[in-house]
Amino acid sequence: MKFELTVLGCSSATPTKERHPSAQVLNISDKLFLIDCGEGTQMQLMHYKIKFQRIDHIFISHLHGDHYLGLVGLLFTLHLFGRTKEMHIYANHDLLEIINLQFKASATNLLYPLIFHPLTENISETLYEDEKIRVNSFPLIHRVPTHGFLFVQKNALLHLDKEKIKELNIPFKYLNKIKQGEDYIDGNGKKYMNSELTLPPQSSKSYAYCSDTAYSSEIIPHINNADLLYHEATFMHDMESNAIEKQHSTTLHAARTAKEANAKRLLVGHFSARYDDLSRLLEETRGAFPYTELAQEGVTYIV
Amino acid sequence: MKFELTVLGCSSATPTKERHPSAQVLNISDKLFLIDCGEGTQMQLMHYKIKFQRIDHIFISHLHGDHYLGLVGLLFTLHLFGRTKEMHIYANHDLLEIINLQFKASATNLLYPLIFHPLTENISETLYEDEKIRVNSFPLIHRVPTHGFLFVQKNALLHLDKEKIKELNIPFKYLNKIKQGEDYIDGNGKKYMNSELTLPPQSSKSYAYCSDTAYSSEIIPHINNADLLYHEATFMHDMESNAIEKQHSTTLHAARTAKEANAKRLLVGHFSARYDDLSRLLEETRGAFPYTELAQEGVTYIV
Numbered sequence: 319m320k321f322e323l324t325v326l327g328c329s330s331a332t333p334t335k336e337r338h339p340s341a342q343v344l345n346i347s348d349k350l351f352l353i354d355c356g357e358g359t360q361m362q363l364m365h366y367k368i369k370f371q372r373i374d375h376i377f378i379s380h381l382h383g384d385h386y387l388g389l390v391g392l393l394f395t396l397h398l399f400g401r402t403k404e405m406h407i408y409a410n411h412d413l414l415e416i417i418n419l420q421f422k423a424s425a426t427n428l429l430y431p432l433i434f435h436p437l438t439e440n441i442s443e444t445l446y447e448d449e450k451i452r453v454n455s456f457p458l459i460h461r462v463p464t465h466g467f468l469f470v471q472k473n474a475l476l477h478l479d480k481e482k483i484k485e486l487n488i489p490f491k492y493l494n495k496i497k498q499g500e501d502y503i504d505g506n507g508k509k510y511m512n513s514e515l516t517l518p519p520q521s522s523k524s525y526a527y528c529s530d531t532a533y534s535s536e537i538i539p540h541i542n543n544a545d546l547l548y549h550e551a552t553f554m555h556d557m558e559s560n561a562i563e564k565q566h567s568t569t570l571h572a573a574r575t576a577k578e579a580n581a582k583r584l585l586v587g588h589f590s591a592r593y594d595d596l597s598r599l600l601e602e603t604r605g606a607f608p609y610t611e612l613a614q615e616g617v618t619y620i621v
Numbered sequence: 622m623k624f625e626l627t628v629l630g631c632s633s634a635t636p637t638k639e640r641h642p643s644a645q646v647l648n649i650s651d652k653l654f655l656i657d658c659g660e661g662t663q664m665q666l667m668h669y670k671i672k673f674q675r676i677d678h679i680f681i682s683h684l685h686g687d688h689y690l691g692l693v694g695l696l697f698t699l700h701l702f703g704r705t706k707e708m709h710i711y712a713n714h715d716l717l718e719i720i721n722l723q724f725k726a727s728a729t730n731l732l733y734p735l736i737f738h739p740l741t742e743n744i745s746e747t748l749y750e751d752e753k754i755r756v757n758s759f760p761l762i763h764r765v766p767t768h769g770f771l772f773v774q775k776n777a778l779l780h781l782d783k784e785k786i787k788e789l790n791i792p793f794k795y796l797n798k799i800k801q802g803e804d805y806i807d808g809n810g811k812k813y814m815n816s817e818l819t820l821p822p823q824s825s826k827s828y829a830y831c832s833d834t835a836y837s838s839e840i841i842p843h844i845n846n847a848d849l850l851y852h853e854a855t856f857m858h859d860m861e862s863n864a865i866e867k868q869h870s871t872t873l874h875a876a877r878t879a880k881e882a883n884a885k886r887l888l889v890g891h892f893s894a895r896y897d898d899l900s901r902l903l904e905e906t907r908g909a910f911p912y913t914e915l916a917q918e919g920v921t922y923i924v
Contacts, residue, residue: 332698335667339694357694358661364638381726387694391642391660394686395635412726419722423684423715425765462728 319347319450321471321523321621323546326362328587328613330530330552330566331384333357338615339384340529340588342548343368346451346471352376353467353527359388360395366616371401375446377453378409379529380464386413390420393432401430408445408455410463411436439463442540456540458531460565466528468541471621473523476516483515525621526581529588532562533571538579546621547581548613550588554599569599573606587613622650622753624774624826624924626849629665631890631916633833633855633869634687636660641918642687643832643891645851646671649754649774655679656770656830662691663698669919674704678749680756681712682832683767689716693723696735704733711748711758713766714739742766745843759843761834763868769831771844774924776826779819786818828924829884832891835865836874841882849924850884851916853891857902872902876909890916 322345327338339356343363350373352359363370370392378386386409393405407413414434421428435445440463442456450472458464475497483493492502502510526541529550541547549572553561561568567575569586576584584607586599593599596612603610611619625648630641642659646666653676655662666673673695681689689712699708710716717737724731738748743766745759753775761767778800786796795805805813829844832853844850852875856864864871870878872889879887887910889902896902899915906913914922 332701333664333667335664338664357691358664361636361638361641361661364636381723383694383697383723383727387690388660391686391690398635410726412722416719416722416726419715419719420684420686423713423719423765424686462726 319471319473321346321525322618323525323548323585323621324366324368324618325585325587325613325615326359326366327354327356328589328615329356329384330550330588330590331382332591333384334591334594337589337591338362339387340379341388342527342613343373344469344525346469348372349374349451351453351469354379354385354529355387355389355392356384357387360392362615363392371396371399374404375406375453376408377445377455377467377527378407378413379458379466379527380460380462381410381412381416382462382530385530389413390417393417393428394424394426397426397428397430404431404433406433406435406446408435408437408453410439437463437465454540456537458528458537459534460530460532464530466526466531466537466540468527468544469525471523473519473521476512476519479515479517486510486515488515523621526579528575530566532565533567533574535578537575541575541579541581544579544581546583546585546619547576547579548585548587549575551586551599551603552588552590554593554602569603570606573603573610576607576610582609584610585613585619586610622774622776624649624828625921626828626851626888626924627669627671627921628888628890628916628918629662629669630657630659631892631918632659632687633853633891633893634685635894636687637894637897640892640894641665642690643682644691645830645916646676647772647828649772651675652677652754654756654772657682657688657832658690658692658695659687660690663695665918666695674699674702677707678709678756679711680748680758680770680830681710681716682761682769682830683763683765684713684715684719685765685833688833692716693720696720696731697727697729700729700731700733707734707736709736709738709749711738711740711756713742740766740768757843759840761831761840762837763833763835767833769829769834769840769843771830771847772828774826776822776824779815779822782818782820789813789818791818826924829882831878833869835868836870836877838881840878844878844882844884847882847884849886849888849922850879850882851888851890852878854889854902854906855891855893857896857905872906873909876906876913879910879913885912887913888916888922889913 326341329337526544629644632640829847
């Protein structure tokens with residue numbers, strides 16, 4: 319099952335010639351989730367040929383401009399492109415007023431329903447769940463109310479024991495039901511328990527998004543064992559006092575969180591515009607957590 | 622004296638992979654004026670290496686997103702870059718609430734004074750004037766209150782009659798005062814009238830910005846004899862009924878306005894995303910007004 323992340327923007331507060339503000343698209347089994355929507359996101363979606371009418375859920379971490387200023391433009395373009403299906407937005411409640419005021423000023427009546435889900439400050443909650451996917455929010459530590467998001471791909475389906483299936487010559491039409499946990503009765507009325515025919519499912523995979531935030535041990539339980547952790551590393555560690563003052567993280571803060579959460583891999587992003595060459599930033603993070611990569615725009619990372 | 626326009630965006634309502642929403646920078650004698658500020662303007666300013674701290678005046682034609690959604694991001698970046706000098710914004714009064722709401726949500730206290738000048742609906746007025754430049758607004762015809770802008774470079778300075786200056790051996794330090802209209806008294810107390818020493822000034826130059834608008838003869842008097850007219854041509858003329866319904870212009874509407882206003886040159890822009898290749902659009906406009914050019918991003922046009 320597909321579970322992959324495409325980074326659209328990895329700059330911090332101000333963009334650079336090379337880097338856009340925060341935005342990324344998560345593809346879980348061909349459902350697209352947009353995480354943050356900085357200025358220029360709709361152009362980045364076009365640039366990387368992502369079919370953005372397939373996005374039905376948008377998660378906004380907080381209301382600093384570099385995380386949401388592309389939203390109204392994107393919503394408006396979806397409207398002009400003829401969208402009729404629902405769009406769900408999960409964000410701080412103030413964003414609804416910001417959106418509505420701008421649609422009012424431009425005399426826009428959206429052709430599609432916009433369903434706004436306000437995030438609850440300082441609370442972790444399940445925002446979305448279907449049979450394959452669960453999305454949780456959790457509080458981060460920043461200058462305005464901010465949430466991280468955890469995306470879990472649930473593996474409800476069992477694996478077939480192929481040898482056993484072949485031995486019993488079970489017809490194809492029964493296989494999906496067996497994967498879902500049903501027993502099987504053959505042509506002679508003999509019953510085979512599901513556990514005889516299947517192997518345990520793959521373990522579920524998870525992706526955690528932590529931006530923007532200061533380091534805090536309180537984040538760890540929410541992102542434990544993430545297969546991929548995106549964590550901001552706005553600054554190199556020599557700017558730790560600056561990071562602490564602004565409630566951002568350094569390379570080593572990101573690495574520490576990844577280590578304590580037992581993340582399999584760490585993707586660092588939200589880089590300060592002061593860094594042209596990011597190789598030293600990567601090196602510093604890897605020194606503390608080897609399984610680190612740099613977020614790069616247009617690159618897709620398999621979770 | 623410098624009087625030149627750099628186009629940063631020339632797309633209509635939705636951007637394309639190649640074209641950004643409306644924005645342009647006018648440089649008059651090294652004063653920079655930003656006209657409209659679609660999403661991505663700050664990145665375009667960086668991309669084309671325009672020193673955007675030198676922009677002190679921003680003119681927003683109307684509150685459709687493709688003309689202003691880049692403004693809050695730009696204002697915020699100027700703040701982070703340490704700006705302290707005033708910024709003047711000329712726009713529909715609703716924009717102030719949109720800006721303030723977003724700065725409140727992000728807990729931003731700008732380091733510089735933001736001076737907001739609300740435009741008066743259906744009225745032409747002088748928005749800005751100094752010794753060299755005058756900027757007027759005038760009403761356009763669109764679905765929400767919309768203004769065009771006329772930028773006039775005034776030529777207050779007289780031309781020196783170089784032969785006469787040489788003949789009389791007038792010292793360099795007097796030349797600027799003579800250009801400003803003063804008479805000259807030589808070392809022997811002999812007075813020379815200013816008119817003996819100077820030639821008439823160059824005629825003043827003007828740039829008119831008309832986007833978005835339907836064709837209307839009422840626009841003509843406001844832009845008469847413009848040296849350069851930027852006019853939207855969202856559609857080819859086969860889509861005239863569509864243009865009229867949406868209160869936009871076609872190629873031939875733009876050409877008609879240029880002709881009736883006796884413009885020296887016409888720059889068409891605000892192209893619908895449906896047109897990949899704009900050569901037919903240019904050809905159609907030139908058929909009715911030969912002195913036409915296509916607005917192209919990153920290109921600077923001398924007024």
